[in-house]
Amino acid sequence: MATGLMATGLTATGLTATGQLVHLVDDSAAMRSLAADILNEAGFTVREHPAADSLLVDPALAEAGCVVTDFRMPRIDGLDLLARLRAGGSLVPVILLTGHADVSTAVRAMKLGAFDFIEKPFAPKDLVQAVRCAVRGARGSAPDVRHALASERLSRLTERERQVLARILLGLTHREIGDDLAISHRTVEVFRARIMAKTECASVQDLVRIALEAGFD
16 A cells, blocks of 8 residues: 555645545554455545554644544554553544453553444455544534433343343453352353343444443443
C-alpha cells in the first residue's frame, strides 16, 4: 500500500473533497493493507501508520474523522494510544481491532471512550459500518436516548441475571462466577445466554457497551 500525502489522497492542507480521513494503525503490513483496501473501496481517505507513535506526531491527526487501531502492538498498544489521545484532549472516535478480545479489555476500552471494539477476523461490512458511524460522530442517537434504550434492555434481566452480568463485567470465568454464586458453571452458561438474548447483544463487546451506556457498574 502506497504511503505519503499524494498516495493517501491528502493535500498539504488536509482532506480531499471526496473522502473523510481515517487513520489506520497496525504493526502488521498485511492487516493494514487489507483494512485500507476495504475502507478505500468504501470511499474513505486512509492514512496508514505502522505504529502508534507515528500517529501521535502526525499533524493530520487533528483532521481525522476516525482512528482505527490494532489492540496488540509493541511499545504503545491500542489502549495506551486511546488513553494518550484522550489525555491530549483529542475526542476523535477510536475503533479498536483485536484478535484477543476479553471482557476486562472491552470494559477498559469502553471506559476510556472507545467508539467501538471489533474482533478479528472481521467482516468488511462490519468495519465499514463502524467507521461510517464513527465519522458521523454518533452511534445513531443522542447519549440520553442511548442511555434510555440500554437501561430498558437491562431492565428485562432478573436479579440473578444482573448478579451474573456484574461478574461477567469483572472478567470472571464461568467457573469463578459459579463458585461465587454457589451455582454450577453450566448454569452460569445458561444465565449468560439468557442475558445476551434479553439485551439483544450479539457479542460480549455489545454487552459491555450496553451495560456502560446504562450506567451499570
